[in-house]
Amino acid sequence: MNKRDLLLIIGIASIGVLSSCHSSSKKENEEKPISAQTYYPTLQHDNEIFISGQVSAKQTAIVSTRVMGYIDRIDVKPGDKVNRGQLLVVIKSNDLKAKKAQAIAMLTEATAAVKNARRDYERFRVLYSQKSVSSKELENIELNKTSMEAKLQMARQQLNEVNSMFAYTNIRAPFTGVVTQKMVDEGSTANPGMPILSIEQAGELNIQASVPETYIQYFHVGSKVNVDIKSLNKQMSGTVTEQSPSSSMTGGQYNIKIAIGDKKGLKAGMYAGIHIRIAQTTDAEPQIMINRTSIIQRDQLTGVYVVDSNNTASLRWIRIGKVTGDQVEVLSGLNETERVIEKASGKLYNGVRIVPNK
Numbered sequence: 001m002n003k004r005d006l007l008l009i010i011g012i013a014s015i016g017v018l019s020s021c022h023s024s025s026k027k028e029n030e031e032k033p034i035s036a037q038t039y040y041p042t043l044q045h046d047n048e049i050f051i052s053g054q055v056s057a058k059q060t061a062i063v064s065t066r067v068m069g070y071i072d073r074i075d076v077k078p079g080d081k082v083n084r085g086q087l088l089v090v091i092k093s094n095d096l097k098a099k100k101a102q103a104i105a106m107l108t109e110a111t112a113a114v115k116n117a118r119r120d121y122e123r124f125r126v127l128y129s130q131k132s133v134s135s136k137e138l139e140n141i142e143l144n145k146t147s148m149e150a151k152l153q154m155a156r157q158q159l160n161e162v163n164s165m166f167a168y169t170n171i172r173a174p175f176t177g178v179v180t181q182k183m184v185d186e187g188s189t190a191n192p193g194m195p196i197l198s199i200e201q202a203g204e205l206n207i208q209a210s211v212p213e214t215y216i217q218y219f220h221v222g223s224k225v226n227v228d229i230k231s232l233n234k235q236m237s238g239t240v241t242e243q244s245p246s247s248s249m250t251g252g253q254y255n256i257k258i259a260i261g262d263k264k265g266l267k268a269g270m271y272a273g274i275h276i277r278i279a280q281t282t283d284a285e286p287q288i289m290i291n292r293t294s295i296i297q298r299d300q301l302t303g304v305y306v307v308d309s310n311n312t313a314s315l316r317w318i319r320i321g322k323v324t325g326d327q328v329e330v331l332s333g334l335n336e337t338e339r340v341i342e343k344a345s346g347k348l349y350n351g352v353r354i355v356p357n358k
Contacts, residue, residue: 033353034346038307038339041330043286048275049218050322053209053258055229055270057200059175065091066168066192074186074196081202082173088197091190093169096162103159110152117145177201180268205263207238207272210253218278219243219256227260228273228323236262238274275324287321288330294342295320295328304334305341305348313341313352 073090076082124141127133181198190196207227211219223240242257244250258274260266294304303317318333334340339356341348 033311033355034344034348035355035357036307036313036341036344036348038341038354038356039291040339041334041336042289042327043336044289044327048277048324049215050324051209051211051215051274053207053227053272053274055205055266055268055272056208057177057268058204058206059177059201061174061177061199062195063088063171063174063197063199064193064195065089065171065190067091067093067096067165068189068191069093069095069169071184071186071188071190071196074182074184076179076182076197078179078182080179082177082179082199084173084176086173087170088173088179089171091169091171093166096165096169100159100162100166103155103162107152107155107159110148110155114145114148114152117141117148121145171196173199175199175201200268203263205260205266205268206241207258207260207274209256209258209272209274210250211256213247213252213254216254218276219254223276225258226275227258228275229266229270230273230323231270232265234262234265236260273323288334288336289324289327290330290334290340291342292323292326292328294340305344306334307339307341307354307356311354311356313344313348313350313354315350 069091071089072092074088075090076088082088121141121144124133124138128135128138177199179197180200183195183197184190219240221240221243225238225240227236227238228234229236238258238260240256241259242255244255247254290304296303296305301317302320303315305313306316308314316333316338319331321329321331323329341354344354346352
């Protein structure tokens, strides 16, 4: 064997040794276990009722008009604060102005007619006392005076009617609040009853909800409830202040209102979860509860990592139910004997070795 062949053999052997060492090192790194914080799910008996509700203003008004005409001006926009009596919308009212002019003319005419009739009646009353006219002639003059006075009253009421219609051409805020919606724009034709603006009372918020008839026995005026605003990750207490006694017009649902103290950050329309405690029952199946921080979301699927019997991570797809604070109910896919991974020191995936630190 010459020197060249010997060097070639040594080189190939060196490459094999290096490759073997690299593969061994890589395999050792891949199989290195990671530490993880784990816990067992808790069992909770169903002693709480959950319903959905919505934040709403204490008073809401839909501004509309009783006259038909073009909208000449809208002085507010959504988000503007308005005061009671503030001018909001102006509708063109040329036809009403013409009717008002007619009513004023009729009132002037009726006033003059009454004045003349009363003078005639006074003259005939004097003549009757002097036996210069008959009682029939005096009665006719008196009836004419009564008729003229009635026409005067009619003319006054017609003018009052026209003036009242002007209130629907200059629409004003019914209370102090915030404009939440504008349904039409300037130049549109307003029809009687057509919504133009929506106003909500400023600062006064409560929770409105519909209670199924199976749960209404647990709700009463004065009942204490817990309210969960998911969009703000906020929990607060509340008290039932109103409860409808009938569900005949609401499809078996009883409407309730809940007063809350902490309104910071709340806006009308936000969804709220309402929880009320009831007497604990022993015949119902307990609920499996896990920490919300353990849950992972992939597309439309919900899952958690658990530690199997070989101390490796396993992704388990689950179906969840109601959320109570930081706890989430598991409806299927997990039992209370399985150890759930809450956080880990490295990346979790199926098969990675786990060293639990709990």
